[in-house]
Structure formats: structure tokens, C-alpha cells
Amino acid sequence: MFPPADFPDEPELAHRGEELLFVVEGRVEIRFPDRLLVLEKGDAVQFPGPLRHQxxxxxxxxxxxISVSGP
Structure with a gap:
């Protein structure tokens, strides 16, 4: 997965199951309804898929x- 430079204009993602994001290279920012989180190389975050995010x-x-999601 190669994230864009800006948050997309479309609505936030939400799906069933759990999601795990692991940063292999670089720095990314993930936006949840109630907070922003910066992740760097080697960082990971896991959250419920129904939680809106960008x-x-x-x-x-x-x-x-590496994005892993499932039921």
C-alpha cells in the first residue's frame, strides 16, 4: 500500500473486521474521528475496521x- 500525500477527499474508510497497519518505510499519518496518529518506520497500529480512518x-x-484486514 502506498499512501497519498494528502488525505483523500472521499469519505473515510470503514469495513468489517480488524485492521493492522505496519510501516515498512517512511512516515505516515492516520486520521481517526477523534485523533491523529503519526507512525514511523517499524511502528504498527491495530484497530477495529468499522472505525472510520484515512x-x-x-x-x-x-x-x-503492510495492511492486514479481515473478519
């Missing part, structure tokens, strides 16, 4: 994330 990169270089 993601963007914070560096010009490509950021690579």
Missing part, C-alpha cells in the same frame, strides 16, 4: 505499509 504519507519518498 491515511496519508508525511515524506516525499514512497512509504510502504
Amino acid at each position: 491515511l496519508r504519507r508525511l515524506e516525499d519518498k514512497s512509504c510502504v505499509l
